[in-house]
Amino acid sequence: MERISNKTVKVGIVGLGYVGLPLAIAFAKSEVTVIGFEKDERKSNAINIGKSYISDIDDDDILRIVKVSKKLSATTDFTAIQECDVVIICVPTPLNKFKEPDLSYIENACIDIGRNMKPGTFISLESTTFPTTTENYIRPIIERESGMILDKDFWLCFSPERIDPGNKTFKTENTPKVLGGLGEEAKNIARGLYGLAIQHLYPVSSPRVAEMVKILENTYRLINISLINELALLAGRMNIDIWEVIDAAATKPYGFQAFYPGPGIGGHCIPLDPFYLEYIAKIYNFDLSMIHTAGAINNLMPYRIMTKISFALNRHKKSLNGSNILFLGIAYKPDINDARESPALLVIEQVERKGAVVHYHDPYIQEVMSENGKRYTSVELSEDIITNADCVVITTNHTCFDIPFIVEKAKLIVDTRNAIKNISIENKTIFKL
Amino acid sequence: MERISNKTVKVGIVGLGYVGLPLAIAFAKSEVTVIGFEKDERKSNAINIGKSYISDIDDDDILRIVKVSKKLSATTDFTAIQECDVVIICVPTPLNKFKEPDLSYIENACIDIGRNMKPGTFISLESTTFPTTTENYIRPIIERESGMILDKDFWLCFSPERIDPGNKTFKTENTPKVLGGLGEEAKNIARGLYGLAIQHLYPVSSPRVAEMVKILENTYRLINISLINELALLAGRMNIDIWEVIDAAATKPYGFQAFYPGPGIGGHCIPLDPFYLEYIAKIYNFDLSMIHTAGAINNLMPYRIMTKISFALNRHKKSLNGSNILFLGIAYKPDINDARESPALLVIEQVERKGAVVHYHDPYIQEVMSENGKRYTSVELSEDIITNADCVVITTNHTCFDIPFIVEKAKLIVDTRNAIKNISIENKTIFKL
Numbered sequence: 018m019e020r021i022s023n024k025t026v027k028v029g030i031v032g033l034g035y036v037g038l039p040l041a042i043a044f045a046k047s048e049v050t051v052i053g054f055e056k057d058e059r060k061s062n063a064i065n066i067g068k069s070y071i072s073d074i075d076d077d078d079i080l081r082i083v084k085v086s087k088k089l090s091a092t093t094d095f096t097a098i099q100e101c102d103v104v105i106i107c108v109p110t111p112l113n114k115f116k117e118p119d120l121s122y123i124e125n126a127c128i129d130i131g132r133n134m135k136p137g138t139f140i141s142l143e144s145t146t147f148p149t150t151t152e153n154y155i156r157p158i159i160e161r162e163s164g165m166i167l168d169k170d171f172w173l174c175f176s177p178e179r180i181d182p183g184n185k186t187f188k189t190e191n192t193p194k195v196l197g198g199l200g201e202e203a204k205n206i207a208r209g210l211y212g213l214a215i216q217h218l219y220p221v222s223s224p225r226v227a228e229m230v231k232i233l234e235n236t237y238r239l240i241n242i243s244l245i246n247e248l249a250l251l252a253g254r255m256n257i258d259i260w261e262v263i264d265a266a267a268t269k270p271y272g273f274q275a276f277y278p279g280p281g282i283g284g285h286c287i288p289l290d291p292f293y294l295e296y297i298a299k300i301y302n303f304d305l306s307m308i309h310t311a312g313a314i315n316n317l318m319p320y321r322i323m324t325k326i327s328f329a330l331n332r333h334k335k336s337l338n339g340s341n342i343l344f345l346g347i348a349y350k351p352d353i354n355d356a357r358e359s360p361a362l363l364v365i366e367q368v369e370r371k372g373a374v375v376h377y378h379d380p381y382i383q384e385v386m387s388e389n390g391k392r393y394t395s396v397e398l399s400e401d402i403i404t405n406a407d408c409v410v411i412t413t414n415h416t417c418f419d420i421p422f423i424v425e426k427a428k429l430i431v432d433t434r435n436a437i438k439n440i441s442i443e444n445k446t447i448f449k450l
Numbered sequence: 451m452e453r454i455s456n457k458t459v460k461v462g463i464v465g466l467g468y469v470g471l472p473l474a475i476a477f478a479k480s481e482v483t484v485i486g487f488e489k490d491e492r493k494s495n496a497i498n499i500g501k502s503y504i505s506d507i508d509d510d511d512i513l514r515i516v517k518v519s520k521k522l523s524a525t526t527d528f529t530a531i532q533e534c535d536v537v538i539i540c541v542p543t544p545l546n547k548f549k550e551p552d553l554s555y556i557e558n559a560c561i562d563i564g565r566n567m568k569p570g571t572f573i574s575l576e577s578t579t580f581p582t583t584t585e586n587y588i589r590p591i592i593e594r595e596s597g598m599i600l601d602k603d604f605w606l607c608f609s610p611e612r613i614d615p616g617n618k619t620f621k622t623e624n625t626p627k628v629l630g631g632l633g634e635e636a637k638n639i640a641r642g643l644y645g646l647a648i649q650h651l652y653p654v655s656s657p658r659v660a661e662m663v664k665i666l667e668n669t670y671r672l673i674n675i676s677l678i679n680e681l682a683l684l685a686g687r688m689n690i691d692i693w694e695v696i697d698a699a700a701t702k703p704y705g706f707q708a709f710y711p712g713p714g715i716g717g718h719c720i721p722l723d724p725f726y727l728e729y730i731a732k733i734y735n736f737d738l739s740m741i742h743t744a745g746a747i748n749n750l751m752p753y754r755i756m757t758k759i760s761f762a763l764n765r766h767k768k769s770l771n772g773s774n775i776l777f778l779g780i781a782y783k784p785d786i787n788d789a790r791e792s793p794a795l796l797v798i799e800q801v802e803r804k805g806a807v808v809h810y811h812d813p814y815i816q817e818v819m820s821e822n823g824k825r826y827t828s829v830e831l832s833e834d835i836i837t838n839a840d841c842v843v844i845t846t847n848h849t850c851f852d853i854p855f856i857v858e859k860a861k862l863i864v865d866t867r868n869a870i871k872n873i874s875i876e877n878k879t880i881f882k883l
Contacts, residue, residue: 187704193703195698221695226690226691226694229685237674237707241674243740248662248738251727251731251738256658257656257662258659261654261655262659262666263666265652266663266667268628269612270620270626272667273670274670301684301687306680306747307680307740307743307744309743310739310742314740
């Protein structure tokens with residue numbers, strides 16, 4: 018606590034990705050010394066020469082704290098954990114092929130930490146996971162690997178990350194942070210520590226409450242995106258423009274939040290987090306029917322988009338098989354360079370399996386690999402590439418897309434994002450979701 | 451249009467309930483002459499002597515426009531429709547016993563209007579119903595009964611009501627109003643007419659879009675209440691206080707809106723509207739799985755609350771059978787006098803069937819009838835009535851309830867509304883949802 022109050026505390030951050038790097042920068046900017054532990058050598062080297070690999074972060078931000086103030090350094094060597102008073106875990110928590118939680122990154126981080134940490138270390142987990150992970154999964158691994166005892170030799174906390182890539186208003190520093198310390202001492206340390214870098218703190222009674230908070234936030238999004246996707250499909254059949262409906266509903270000044278349909282859910286949070294909860298619920302003999310139903314809708318969306326493309330081509334007496342299809346946008350949301358869990362890729366895979374010739378253009382993503390290992394490279398968005406396509410599919414509404422130009426040149430468009438706002442449902446050449 | 455612009459237009463409003471009466475007052479306050487058509491003689495008489503039967507409306511409001519400005523009068527005589535330039539339909543749209551739309555109130559209103567209206571009448575429907583009702587259900591009835599022709603002799607519009615009982619900020623006048631005129635002329639008239647009384651108008655392209663808007667708004671609420679009810683039940687098993695989780699999640703400054711669990715959904719909108727959509731979707735061979743799942747969760751909630759009461763009594767080695775149970779609050783939400791579709795009533799019916807002796811107290815609802823026709827009368831909330839109850843169940847969190855007093859006197863409490871905020875999940879005498 019003393020080292021926290023005089024800012025001589027040394028913070029280790031395990032994992033310098035979308036969560037860890039902004040957090041490391043937030044602490045370093047607050048004049049706290051940060052060591053970033055990152056097993057991917059390309060990333061740790063990039064940091065040490067002041068190069069960013071995340072679209073929300075400028076090289077300048079990194080240069081200033083790495084080269085000028087020298088508050089941040091990155092390493093692949095986990096023995097340096099022993100120099101740290103605090104270790105914050107920001108590693109991925111994906112699903113495996115069977116859509117079950119894959120805690121192996123957390124497990125490996127805990128082993129590395131347990132084997133190297135000094136007594137008196139405060140450990141905080143930021144990776145999204147199901148309630149009880151900190152108490153029942155992290156704690157035993159750390160105790161086993163370190164031989165130390167909770168609340169005597171080390172402290173534990175769960176504090177969910179709330180990074181929203183592309184959000185210009187809310188960054189790490191000014192987004193309220195939920196803190197779930199395990200025990201009173203951990204709660205006090207958590208408050209002191211995070212208070213150095215983050216403006217608004219919101220302590221809760223336990224790690225499991227904090228774990229549930231994050232899952233509630235993202236389950237809320239999953240459920241609402243699924244609902245609107247389902248309603249979009251019905252609206253299409255009823256000749257109702259769902260985008261017009263949403264904009265009108267959004268004029269209600271209370272009790273409504275607008276969500277928009279699309280080719281499916283993407284990113285590292287919404288497609289995964291709710292299924293962490295569904296998994297642990299089974300241990301409590303509890304079926305989460307809302308999450309299950311929402312998941313089913315979203316799993317089907319890429320196939321429904323494929324069907325829409327196929328019926329659009331049908332209007333021109335063409336089949337998917339042999340058609341030339343150009344996808345615009347691979348990122349899972351506008352104006353970012355992240356293609357994780359992007360539904361566009363799933364649509365591409367499916368139409369390719371049906372025999373279509375596929376290209377994509379995304380100004381932020383030069384290259385991408387599908388789940389079955391095939392590599393795709395972004396093409397330039399020339400007039401030729403548009404006019405040659407039998408169908409152009411708008412899968413991400415990057416603001417830089419020149420929509421009037423695309424509409425003018427394309428033979429046929431399937432617009433899954435309402436990028437073309439001034440037409441309703443469909444006309445001769447445009448099909449909207 | 452001329453009579454609209456010089457405010458000599460005469461507006462008829464069919465149905466002076468929670469929607470029609472505030473709307474009638476809004477027009478009358480704008481110096482438009484309004485005739486209210488209300489088949490319930492007690493209501494039309496009440497209006498004519500300046501008495502309100504809705505908690506959001508004062509007697510004074512009615513007195514001023516009925517007795518002073520004389521802009522509003524009520525009648526049970528539908529032949530006076532012939533005096534009106536405009537008729538607005540604000541009748542109930544309930545579900546029948548099989549949870550199918552019951553459009554009989556709309557049908558009867560349309561017959562009354564069709565038989566009595568003069569050429570040049572503008573008809574607007576505000577009752578929530580499934581998309582296509584205005585075009586495919588109202589129009590043929592009016593044309594058949596009147597012998598007149600749409601767009602030549604009369605005009606149609608759907609404009610969803612957005613009344614939120616108990617809302618102190620948003621009233622009829624200052625809540626943006628969606629207008630779905632059928633055809634260009636109807637759109638222009640709708641804008642002119644509603645503009646007399648309502649500040650913000652939002653015209654959409656068709657009645658079916660406007661019909662869908664209202665259902666989207668309320669389906670959004672149904673889905674999110676169902677989700678949080680399901681998560682509340684899981685959280686209980688995991689020893690997580692869902693109320694604490696929701697408050698923490700609500701600190702997220704974007705992308706989250708808080709909903710709270712309870713004994714089920716109530717009121718005239720959320721339990722009904724989504725099932726109107728589910729009904730029409732079947733005609734399009736479309737299953738709305740999210741609404742269906744949400745409906746199933748909410749149908750079960752009263753039974754789950756009964757189980758919770760039973761297990762609370764079990765802690766005191768008592769059975770439901772023969773226990774004395776006091777319910778606090780019958781209204782479906784705090785501080786209003788409306789018990790329509792109130793889940794409290796469903797819980798009461800169930801515990802009574804299991805042999806419990808039931809009383810209720812609600813300062814706003816003196817008497818209430820259950821679905822099977824049994825009548826209940828509110829008891830005074832005396833110390834005796836609380837101490838004599840084997841279990842007190844908080845079903846509505848009216849702000850006037852003296853919670854510390856109730857906690858002090860009650861043997862056992864089941865709190866379905868987080869009225870008792872400072873305890874987590876449960877203690878010896880308090881059980882929270």
